[in-house]
Amino acid sequence: MIDLSLNEAETLAAKAARGAGFSWGLADEIGRAARVLAMQGEDWGEALLALVGAAQAFEAPSAERIALWRRGEQDLPGAQPLCPVRTAAFLLDVAAEFRPAPLRIANVGLPIWLSAILARSGQWIAELEEPLAAGGVTIRPIAVAALLLGANRAALAPKMLAALNAHAARTYVPESEPSRRRGAGGGSVDDD
């Protein structure tokens, strides 16, 4: 296993998410959530690989579903699993106002991400239902912000690191001759 710092885990996760097509802002959320998962001792690498692999297979919550949630009515799952990232980001954005308690959402894809993204708000807790693959999640507001404590390193298998780096690499630009020449601007050899 490779012993990564939490900052490395966060940066790698954000880059891999961006490489897989998430917007910059959502990629930032995913980076912070990866840090939370690592701190909680979860297999964050596996979870991240699953997320970036399925990025295109999820749907965002529709206006109709959000209306059901607001009214406290039973959720109606859509054709695709809900994107855990976009769902969690939306819930975070409306946290101050939109506090149905509890809110049950059906068929959330990779719900561990919804839980990890909400965790950093300190305002919500997401309870994942068994079996996880069914994607049932109950979200409750919490009165007192929970402190995030836990592991301070993020282990990763070399193979997993390589797979995630491949996603991250989609955010990089290959060198061209002019760009190589210009570089970051440093001189070639010290002259004094």
Next chain:
Amino acid sequence: MSTLDLRPPEVVMRLARLGAAQPSRLSFLRVLMRRAARERWRVRRACFELNDCGFGRAVYAVETPRRVYSLVAFSTPLEDEHRTDRVIARAWDSSYVLYDGLPDTDEVVRLNATAPLQEAGRFTQRDLVLARANKSVRLFQIVVDALARGEQPGEEQLANVGYFMRTTAVYGNGKFGIADRDEIASRPELAGPFQAEMLTVWLIRSFTFDLADHIASRRNPGGAARLAPRLRRILGVGNATGLGMAPFLVRHPVLIHNWFFARETALARVRALPRAAERERNAFARALDDMRSRVARWRSADPRQSAAIAALRADLEALTREAPAILNRQARPWDAVYRLAEERLSLEGQEACVSLLLEPHGAAIDDLAKTMNADESVGYSIGGRMTCAALSALIENRYAWARRIDFCDPAANARFWYVSAEKLEPRLGQRFEEDGSEREQPLATARDAVALSAALQAEPAETNVANFLLRRPEWRHVVRRAQIVAKFPYAEIYDNLIGADLRPVDLLRAKLAFFGALNFDPRSDRWLRIALFAGEPLIEEIGVDAALGEAA
């Protein structure tokens, strides 16, 4: 304390002014020196095992009231052709780790194997900072030759170069497996911005002196001189900084706000003082004298910087002539000096004046150093209940300057920031000449704010931001930034970061000035050399005299 208005961000956060930034007593290395002197830190050489050529290892242990930290230094042979300032080099004259505690033999052996590899190595959470430095070969040789003859090197020559070694990277915050900043953020001695990095560079400085002494004494045992303390004191550590540092200023908006807000608050406090006492007037005169002699030696091959230095010399002459009479006046004399600078001096002169005005006023402003940290999570949350109309108005207000840029003009869009696949380092590309702009990094702050504003126009005014972002997640980072800038006005750089006329060195200089850098020497529009710790106390002095940290 009554205060004047702060200089507004529209004035402070322009690239041209950032590119004239000067270090001040709130700079991070000065903050470190004050604490080290106040707390009487003791530094001892715990290990110094170098051969006749100066290759081997050394450990410098720093005892602070709560903890011990160690600089573990490795000096290794390097062919001349491999000695490059580029961050992407693969071998260096020396490599360093700031270690949490005092390393035992096993840990030194571990670091001996990994530290010289730098980015290619893996590190642990006991390793707080990773750095490397190359010799300034010519000067180093001259100094060793002189010492070996039993003589001191010429002061002028030392002062003109300013250092024996130049760092080409100093890594913190979890890079390559070293400790996360969270690990040290709650320790008072390292809680301030870049304190661990500054401590590392301060210790490297002494290692470079000891290395020269050591080689000279091995060459002429019994006859060699040791570098005189007075000469050690004028020397610092060089640093070469390229584009890699620039995105930091954009990516840490809350932190950057806190740095500038602290400095501007300090300036406002000083300008509001009703009188200038003799003690402060004298301290101002001394600081001005010091700066004049420093600027007299400041050289740059960059024509623009050269002209700026010439203007600064004239500005400092003007201040020397006119400030004493102004400071003897009764009403807000420091404000009057600043207004003179604003009305008559170049940007270099104005920013130098800010630094000079702060210098005598430690009692009034040093407490602000504590506010220069940031809990960056305060910027994470997006106010989703804000209406699109309100967000639009906010952008109209805070980004009025950006709306004056015509992004249809190719010159306004000429560059794009990206990360190089080969080197994994930030680069600046030519949008219309090079491939890759579809992978642009989100640093086009002005263009994106203007584009967000246009996207918001298409939304019903009462739509809230949460619903907008649910449909348009591509704007999430821009919305977050705009809301941060609304609360933290110094968080934004009020200029186009992708324009044809961008000089990235302006960004680098602003950050380096907050570190405490001197002698800015742009080597192109995208990298520069500087010196850190020149004139600051030595490790052997710091625990002796608590007043030392006060000296500039």
